[in-house]
């Protein structure tokens with residue numbers, strides 16, 4: 001880089017934006033992050049009230065090596081910023097017939113758990129874990145840890161490996177080839193929701209998520225998942241990144257097909273050689289770029305992709321304790337196909353939803369007053385469409401969910417504090433695409449290839465680092481998106497394209 005440092009503006013201080021900012025600052029760029037909210041983290045947020053503390057977004061953290069890599073590349077030790085505790089059990093699963101199963105990272109311990117509910121499935125589990133480990137070996141490089149794959153990249157793989165990508169079956173079909181017990185089929189199918197997709201539609205390639213969680217483990221940052229946002233912000237500032245909160249970008253300026261800067265809400269302007277959008281790709285093309293051919297092409301491309309599912313969240317400050325619950329709990333609906341059909345076909349919140357209940361207070365007792373618990377309840381919900389009006393129905397759906405919870409013996413009583421987030425509110429808070437919380441769904445075989453890449457096709461100097469770009473949604477993937485975007489910047493800088 002020349003004597004004057006190139007200026008990079010990052011739009012958004014979400015996990016993807018902060019990751020890109022850290023990488024670029026580490027490579028000598030002058031970086032300004034502009035965030036419309038008054039805090040870092042984007043969807044990774046926190047709410048405190050009356051002695052309760054809640055994470056408002058992500059609660060399950062996997063792929064620890066990705067977080068480690070970001071810090072070590074910046075010359076830091078992750079342990080100096082975050083205390084990541086492994087979770088045992090990873091998740092406690094509950095079914096209507098009274099079965100309770102703890103998902104455990106240790107394979108022998110997990111086999112013992114499976115043997116307890118159905119000894120005939122232990123061999124299937126061992127085979128499944130070998131299958132997903134192999135899947136991870138084959139797909140992690142082309143699909144996760146490098147720039148977006150093209151069909152040609154797949155042709156370069158040895159034939160035996162290419163076949164292992166397993167994109168012709170659905171996730172659910174591949175799981176059924178390993179298990180007969182409907183409970184275990186449901187358990188492993190659930191991983192499709194980690195990027196907001198349906199197990200009945202996504203390619204079996206997504207079974208790689210089972211490897212990431214079951215073999216590599218799930219982590220909890222002590223203090224709450226929000227600590228990750230704070231740690232990223234701290235590292236970014238230490239590297240000289242300027243972070244401006246309460247500041248919205250209203251326009252990305254271009255000159256001769258190349259970015260020249262951004263305009264802020266107060267009409268001030270920041271000039272830049274590089275703009276990294278952590279804002280949703282659809283938003284960038286719809287609202288931030290001038291309505292020319294590039295914006296129209298980008299909108300068309302994004303418009304052809306199905307958004308991921310959204311979520312309906314209830315935060316409940318419960319004034320009692322339920323010892324049978326773990327840190328992460330799943331209460332499965334008894335008709336999983338109907339649940340995904342409601343979400344992706346009818347686009348209505350499922351009447352009979354699977355409940356996810358996270359209680360960080362189980363690991364961090366300080367997150368609720370003595371004798372109380374901080375309940376984060378999440379159900380998968382459809383992305384926004386005319387099929388469901390949240391303005392009118394939110395309270396009714398919340399009441400319905402509490403009824404469903406009571407059916408499981410989960411009585412929140414009269415909570416000391418309570419808050420809900422509907423897909424409509426999530427959309428209003430963070431911007432994005434129809435309230436989708438993981439960018440685009442992986443509900444088709446080609447989704448991984450059609451997802452927006454980290455480099456804008458028609459605007460030089462514009463890059464994407466978010467769940468709506470390669471490699472997709474979820475905290476670790478969004479970090480990889482930030483890393484991939486910064487790698488594209490460097491490639492282009494070296495090639496003299498920007």
Ligand SMILES: Cc1cc2nc3c(=O)[nH]c(=O)nc-3n(C[C@H](O)[C@H](O)[C@H](O)COP(=O)(O)OP(=O)(O)OC[C@H]3O[C@@H](n4cnc5c(N)ncnc54)[C@H](O)[C@@H]3O)c2cc1C
Pocket residue numbers: 011012013014015016017034035036037040041042043044056057058059060061062247248249250278279280283311313378426429430431437438465466467468473474475476478
């Ligand atoms: C309820 C919920 C539960 C989830 N659970 C999990 C989980 O358990 N595990 C997991 O891995 N993932 C989970 N996720 C998904 C995960 O949170 C996201 O994939 C990830 O945080 C997205 O990060 P991002 O950087 O792409 O975008 P965001 O977090 O959306 O950040 C984008 C930022 O850009 C800002 N911005 C947008 N437009 C502008 C503008 N014009 N000017 C200035 N700023 C702008 C926004 O305010 C925002 O801060 C969950 C999400 C939600 C909402």
